[in-house]
Amino acid sequence: MTLSLPQSLIKGLNARSRNGGGAIDSLVAAAIAAYLDRPLHTLFQVSTSRSLVAGKYAGAITCEKLLEHGDFGLGTFAGLHGEMIIVDGHIFRIEGSGAIFEALPTDEAPFATVTRFDPAVDVTLPAMASFDDLKTHLDTFRRTDNLFYAIRLDGVFKTIRTRAVCAPAPGATLLDAAKTQHEFEFTDCKGTLIGIYSPIFSGAISVPGYHIHYLSDDRTQGGHLLELKTGQVRLRVQELEDFHIALPENEEFLKADLSRDTSNDLDKAESGH
Ligand SMILES: [Zn+2]
Structure with a gap:
């Protein structure tokens, strides 16, 4: 054309x-x-999960720029200073202390995944007893394991267990950082789960499988989802067949050795507690 x-x-x-x-x-x-x-069904990602596992936490994009690529997503902040969740075009920082703030436009992210949320599925799910139970339900709304999906759940959660990373000492790997993360357990709360499903084949650049962050409606509770029990929840799902990745051009990334397969470390850091 x-x-x-x-x-x-x-x-x-x-x-x-x-x-x-x-x-x-x-x-x-x-x-x-x-x-x-x-809306374009594009998932926009900054940097790779493997560089995060290797301890490369320098900021690669500002929050202001990130929002130009979507209104929905998750990630982390420069220096691994808290978990990031993007809900309805607002970026929140969930600190290791548990405190939650709306991010400043100038705050930076070393790794983040965003999209313009345009769900094709909008259904009500029954109460679910565990994260595994939730995954089984979510699987039925994907026609393939080989595309990316954006997932949003809203409703009441009977219990929800999350973690938030604490900014580690310089040079610490993601696995080191995971050892000092803080965990939180909330009961009978209302909120939103924002998740991305990434295909297993994308493990060197993405977090494979379901990667989900939580934020309560009153913006006081949140974190990276570890476990949950739900009440009735609204589920929305969007299929994403277009994946764009922006690689950092900072010295830290350019000089990093990213040749090692770190999928085991990533799995431990993401699900470990
Ligand atoms: Zn996370």
């Missing part, structure tokens, strides 16, 4: 692209999608 555009628009596009707006193709696609009110 070839388009003729006025010179002024071409200049504007080039300028935006040079100033960190990304490739011209994706700028044009995003502009047309916004004009037609057709």
Whole structure:
């Protein structure tokens, strides 16, 4: 497809692209999608899970920029300073102490995954007794193991166990950091779970399987989901067939040795407690 555009628009596009707006193709696609009110089913990720496991926590993108790529997602903050959850276009930081703040536009993330949430599934699920039980239900709403999915659950949780990372000493790997994380247990609470399902084959760059973060409706409780018992909950699911990854250009990332398969460490750090 070839388009003729006025010179002024071409200049504007080039300028935006040079100033960190990304490739011209994706700028044009995003502009047309916004004009037609057709969200792109794109998952945008910054950096890789493997560099996080290797202890590379330097900020690679600001929260302000992250929100240009979506209104839904999860990740962590520079220095591994808390868990990130993005709900309805707002980014929250869940600190190791358990305190929760809305992130500043200038706060930075070393790793994050976002999308513009446009669910095709919207159903009510019955009460579930465990995370495994929830996974079994979620599996029935995926037609394949080989695409990414955005998952949102809203409702009442009988119990919910989360963790939040504490900023570790420089040089600590993700597994070291996981040893000093804090765990929280909440009962009879109302809130939102934001999750991404990533295919197993994407394990070097993503967190394979279901990766879910929690935030209560009153914004006082949250974290990376470890276990739960639910009441009746609303489930929304979006299939994502387009995956974009932005790799950091900072020295830390460029010089990191990311050749080792660290999937066992990642699994322990994400599910360990
Ligand atoms: Zn997490």
